Amino acid sequence: MISMLKRAAATQACMDRFAGRSYAPGARDCGKLAAHALHKVGRKAKLLTAARHTTEAGAIRYIRKAGFKDLVELMDAVGLERIPPAAALPGDIIAMAMPEGDPFGCSLTVALDNGRILGFKDGVCQVLIPLAFVTAWRV
Template identity: 40%
Template sequence: MVRRERALRACKARFEGKALDWRSRDCVRLAAHSMRSLGVATPLLKGLSYRSELAAAKALRDLGFADLVEAMDATNLVRVAPAMTWPGDIVAGPGRDSGAFRFSLSVVHSAGARRTLAFGPDGVCGVGSPDLTLPHVAWRVAPLTGGVAHG
């Protein structure tokens, strides 16, 4: 749990209070930062770069994924119920109405996803309480539970 708290602090230091920037700060990079901080490699992102929402959506399609949930499932992390999450785990919740970003990723701040670190509607990353009455998908970030451990 100490490692998870450190990983969460690292995510907050890098993202909290900062605006979405498709070149350097978005929900994918937030999730990847948490994964790497917890010792899980992110090979799907290796060599991937994009500078706009349109380019990010194209990159996702080029990798063969319709949305971010499909991409997260490809990491081989174990899905868990949002209520079973720990700090540093990843949650996908409702994003846009449709398309590649119909889900957006966030990092669990408080166990059970009661609070998450995410980019809000204003485009700024912060800690908030997701509406868990809406559909969410979550993954346990732990290299020993099936996460890709190479790079």
């Protein structure tokens, strides 16, 4: 199990790199945020970092070409343990619900403390209070 100090350092690294910055597919998006969080705790994220895209359509093509229906299936293939979102610790990855018909199926966020998450909303990465979870993964 990863120590809470390492988890705190990983979440701070995510805040430093992403918080307050605008969304840019392939550079600053939810996949890159999740991959950065995994990297900072020493986990591999090849499925998340292998994508070379500059548009959302390119990201969808990568997911489909890799044989996955959506981001949830891709994250399951990374090999992380799936957990209830309420059990997430700082640094864990939480999938948030997207509008019906969204091709990604979810938005990946990083759990912070006190029930908050770091994720993209309205084109900016920011600290949010989650409303609708899909699932979560222990890092």
